[in-house]
Amino acid sequence: MLSSLIYDRTSPLSCAKIVVHLHASPANKEPGPYQQSKFSYFKLSFKEHGQIEFFRRLTEELSQKRWESTPMSQPIPTATNSQTGRTRAVGIVGIERKIEERRKETEKISQSKLMVKAKEMVELSRSIANKIKDKQGDITEDETIRFKSYLLSMGIANPVTRETHGSGTHYHLQLAKQLGDILLAPLEERGGMMALTEVYCLVNRARGMELLSPEDLVNACKMFESLKQPLRLRIFDSGVMVVQLQSHSEEEMISSALDNVTDKGSLTAEEFAKLLGLSVLLSKERLLLAEKMGHLCRDDSVEGLRFYPNLFNSQA
């Protein structure tokens, strides 16, 4: 505990010194870096200068005892915390506040940089798309579509948006045309049929920014026929909606379902899905269709729903 402060000017050859004398620590001293010290004073040595200013300020602080009057803003969890009410955390709070501010600043910068990058990406993709359009003669349509799908799968494209094409049927018409291009390859890969939910995910993943609403997707799909697109929107009895290739053969699908079921004796929708590598939803629709056509019949029990060849028809 501080008792006195002496500005030592005694030796001109050595550095200026300030000697701080200390009292012995009282019994009720609050916890701090040291509980007590064997020294009764310490010296502050100033190599070059600053000692006069330091002495003045230290004396000032000691006389004002500002640390006794500043309210506690950040209580430190110590045993005697409640007793003293003294602030120990003014400095810490200030530092923390500064860190928080700096973090917010950094965030702001990141976001704006991201926006700039995105803008660049969109402009880049637009220029590529335009170049493709111009060079239509040199590149085959096939390649164009493939390149466009590549862009789409990367998440950049010329999205047909409500801004560029407005709303209403014109928008849906343009959308339908674009969908016709995008969906051909995925449909071929999946045996000619995709659930509308699968289509929704595929298309929106590619669009990235301007997402399609489910209503817009359905309305666009309804236009396939009138636009003479090779795709069709189809709604099953169960309400499930799919997009299928027009070339998709129903009879083939049903007879292959019958073959599979006959081959295995009986199949559930899950087993059939595994066999075909399709979703359970679409597999079930195929089985239901074959049942509707009278090729299959069902066994519905606690064990689940299973389909059999329709022996009621074929057997005497």
Add this chain to the structure above:
Amino acid sequence: MSFEWPWQYNFPPFFTLQPNVDTRQKQLAAWCSLALSYCRHHKLYTLDIMEVQECPVFNHKNIDRKLSTEAILIVFEELRKKGNLEWLDKNKTQCLVMWRRPEEWGKLIYQWVSRSAVVNSCNTFPPEFHGLEEWMLIRSLQALQTDGKAEVITMDDGKGVKFF
């Protein structure tokens, strides 16, 4: 002689009411035929709905399949429409099963009657009429009456029949 089950009895879908209309028609026809032949084999004339659910016909324990109550009632309705079944109560808990309809019985009786001289023949029925319950006999005679081939006469000590 043990009862011979039809192939459908071992076919699990037989115990699920088929949603496809054409398939269902064939399924129900098979059920009607099975129910009647089972009743004929075991000489069953009356059925109780509760008991019948546990009967081996509708409850095939071996393949762990049973026909639902709803489906049983649909089968019985088909039988009723064909004239092979009659409900004894409004709540449809009990019914009469006519695996040979009254008209069919009537025909048999008339044939038998025509073959033998009624006046002089004794009144014992040949084997095919064994087990024929009285109520069934009466209905058969009523059927013949409707056809104009017989007449039921009420006498002092009972009923008699006059054949034409």
